[in-house]
Amino acid sequence: MGLDPRLPESHILLSPHQMYAADTWAMQNGTSGITLMERAGKSVAEVATEMMPHNGDGTIIVLCGPGNNGGDGYVAARYLAEWGYTVSVMPISDIMALKGDAAIMARPWIGRTRPMDLNALKSADLVIDAMFGAGLDRDIEGDIAAVIEAVNEGSAVVLAVDLPSGLSGATGQVQGTAIQADTSVTFFSYKPGHILTPGRYYSGGIDNIHVVDIGISRDCLADIQVNTYWNTASLWQGAVFHPGPSSHKYDRGHVLVLGGREPALGASRLASLAALRSGCGLSTLACPSESYSIQATALTDVMVRRYDSSFGLLSIMADKRINTIVAGPGLGVGEKTTETILAVLNERRRTVLDADALTSLARQMVQLSDYSGQDIVLTPHDGEFKKMFPDISLDDRLSAARQAARQTDCVIVLKGVSTIVAAPDGRASIASNAPAWLSVAGAGDVLAGIIAGVLAQGLPLFESVSYAVWLHGKSGEVAGRGLIASDLLPAIAKSLP
Numbered sequence: 001m002g003l004d005p006r007l008p009e010s011h012i013l014l015s016p017h018q019m020y021a022a023d024t025w026a027m028q029n030g031t032s033g034i035t036l037m038e039r040a041g042k043s044v045a046e047v048a049t050e051m052m053p054h055n056g057d058g059t060i061i062v063l064c065g066p067g068n069n070g071g072d073g074y075v076a077a078r079y080l081a082e083w084g085y086t087v088s089v090m091p092i093s094d095i096m097a098l099k100g101d102a103a104i105m106a107r108p109w110i111g112r113t114r115p116m117d118l119n120a121l122k123s124a125d126l127v128i129d130a131m132f133g134a135g136l137d138r139d140i141e142g143d144i145a146a147v148i149e150a151v152n153e154g155s156a157v158v159l160a161v162d163l164p165s166g167l168s169g170a171t172g173q174v175q176g177t178a179i180q181a182d183t184s185v186t187f188f189s190y191k192p193g194h195i196l197t198p199g200r201y202y203s204g205g206i207d208n209i210h211v212v213d214i215g216i217s218r219d220c221l222a223d224i225q226v227n228t229y230w231n232t233a234s235l236w237q238g239a240v241f242h243p244g245p246s247s248h249k250y251d252r253g254h255v256l257v258l259g260g261r262e263p264a265l266g267a268s269r270l271a272s273l274a275a276l277r278s279g280c281g282l283s284t285l286a287c288p289s290e291s292y293s294i295q296a297t298a299l300t301d302v303m304v305r306r307y308d309s310s311f312g313l314l315s316i317m318a319d320k321r322i323n324t325i326v327a328g329p330g331l332g333v334g335e336k337t338t339e340t341i342l343a344v345l346n347e348r349r350r351t352v353l354d355a356d357a358l359t360s361l362a363r364q365m366v367q368l369s370d371y372s373g374q375d376i377v378l379t380p381h382d383g384e385f386k387k388m389f390p391d392i393s394l395d396d397r398l399s400a401a402r403q404a405a406r407q408t409d410c411v412i413v414l415k416g417v418s419t420i421v422a423a424p425d426g427r428a429s430i431a432s433n434a435p436a437w438l439s440v441a442g443a444g445d446v447l448a449g450i451i452a453g454v455l456a457q458g459l460p461l462f463e464s465v466s467y468a469v470w471l472h473g474k475s476g477e478v479a480g481r482g483l484i485a486s487d488l489l490p491a492i493a494k495s496l497p
């Protein structure tokens with residue numbers, strides 16, 4: 001079982017560097033490295049026993065690397081041997097070259113140590129991958145790549161220690177090649193690479209990544225600038241608006257969605273309805289006169305207004321209770337859209353810019369940082385991101401989203417399998433709850449509406465946007481396979497925490 005997302009602070013993700021700081025803190029505060037490694041290795045062995053037949057049958061091979069990840073492997077091997085399993089160690093490097101804690105922990109290993117044998121690896125029942133963890137600092141090549149390929153091709157079940165070897169704990173990217181684990185055991189907290197994709201899949205999937213307590217006190221977090229989070233309830237539950245018995249719809253905000261012309265009239269409707277479902281008090285769709293009667297006929301719960309110029313839009317926005325704007329879904333790409341967006345931004349309301357708004361801004365290179373200090377959320381998918389930020393590589397999506405947030409002074413929602421929310425102050429959340437079938441036409445329009453509906457309720461920006469992304473993923477799960485975007489609307493109500 002993975003980590004329970006309701007546990008306090010379960011949302012904290014530590015990069016490999018931050019994890020070193022946590023280990024160091026523990027060592028400076030009375031827990032030796034050896035003790036940490038003993039606990040780490042023992043917990044790996046405990047998980048391994050759950051992956052083996054309980055009668056002790058079957059063979060286990062522990063692949064041990066040159067650093068402390070290898071040290072964890074030696075400890076695990078020792079416990080498994082003590083508990084009666086048939087276990088051998090296959091070092092990938094010279095044992096005599098082990099240093100520090102790993103060298104100390106390799107010494108008590110009196111079981112079988114065998115030379116590299118790819119066939120044996122392929123036919124073992126369980127392979128414990130203790131080659132590289134946090135210390136991976138370059139691509140894997142040559143003989144070690146061949147070892148990884150043999151494990152991946154073989155029939156053994158694979159348990160990764162800390163991280164599958166070859167996976168970057170910081171980015172979730174494969175460096176050269178990586179172990180495809182069935183289960184992973186990591187220490188103290190998840191790492192971003194466990195939640196980001198493809199790392200999550202290489203680690204065995206979120207339910208198969210165990211986070212174990214090795215005795216590092218949470219007090220260490222006071223000295224670590226944590227800024228990366230798993231997007232789960234413990235991150236944002238304080239930012240969910242729960243209406244009191246005497247609360248009024250105006251306490252929950254009023255969203256205005258800017259609609260456009262054919263052929264994408266449904267996009268703005270989806271956004272305006274999603275906003276309402278997410279708990280805002282009122283939702284209005286403003287659209288050009290030519291589509292007014294269509295939109296007004298199609299919508300019952302949303303108010304429909306007409307506007308044919310920025311001036312017309314501003315007169316609708318004269319109602320100061322309208323506190324959140326969505327621009328983009330179905331708005332059309334071009335100068336007119338840019339002009340409309342600039343008029344809206346000057347009104348200084350919370351604003352979600354999506355789809356056509358992003359493409360229009362990318363064409364005109366508007367400096368969003370000129371609106372610094374305003375609550376603006378940009379929700380690009382990869383294609384829109386590349387158009388807006390051609391100089392930022394998407395190889396490392398977490399860094400890319402952070403860089404874009406800093407550059408624009410906006411919150412960036414980089415959509416995808418693991419949607420990232422990045423704030424200009426450096427905080428970022430990574431979602432893991434969206435099912436693959438959420439990727440349907442119009443799902444992004446619904447997300448823009450959910451974000452606005454949550455933002456209208458006035459709670460803190462970063463947490464609210466993270467919550468909205470979670471709610472979108474959860475609605476996809478609740479709506480189930482075969483969903484179309486409008487199925488998400490009733491599912492939002494069923495997914496509210």
Ligand SMILES: NC(=O)C1=CN([C@@H]2O[C@H](COP(=O)(O)OP(=O)(O)OC[C@H]3O[C@@H](n4cnc5c(N)ncnc54)[C@H](OP(=O)(O)O)[C@@H]3O)[C@@H](O)[C@H]2O)[C@@H](O)CC1
Nearest residue numbers: 023033036037067068069132133134135136137138139162
């Ligand atoms: N006491 C503690 O702190 C605790 C730590 N713990 C455990 O320690 C792990 C971190 O240990 P670590 O720092 O020793 O790094 P690790 O992942 O073993 O690898 C480093 C070695 O790999 C090598 N290397 C790197 N990339 C390579 C490549 N592509 N191809 C080939 N070689 C490559 C690199 O070689 P070099 O660069 O020196 O040539 C170096 O020798 C952590 O994940 C957790 O499991 C737990 O026990 C809890 C207590």
Ligand SMILES: Nc1ncnc2c1ncn2[C@@H]1O[C@H](COP(=O)(O)OP(=O)(O)O)[C@@H](O)[C@H]1O
Nearest residue numbers: 381415416417434435436439441442443444445
């Ligand atoms: N493989 C996937 N697994 C889960 N969610 C996905 C996947 N691919 C895309 N999504 C989500 O689906 C939504 C698609 O949005 P978008 O690309 O804007 O579509 P549209 O413009 O048609 O509304 C986003 O929220 C994105 O995060």
Ligand SMILES: [K+]
Nearest residue numbers: 129132163165
């Ligand atoms: K490993």
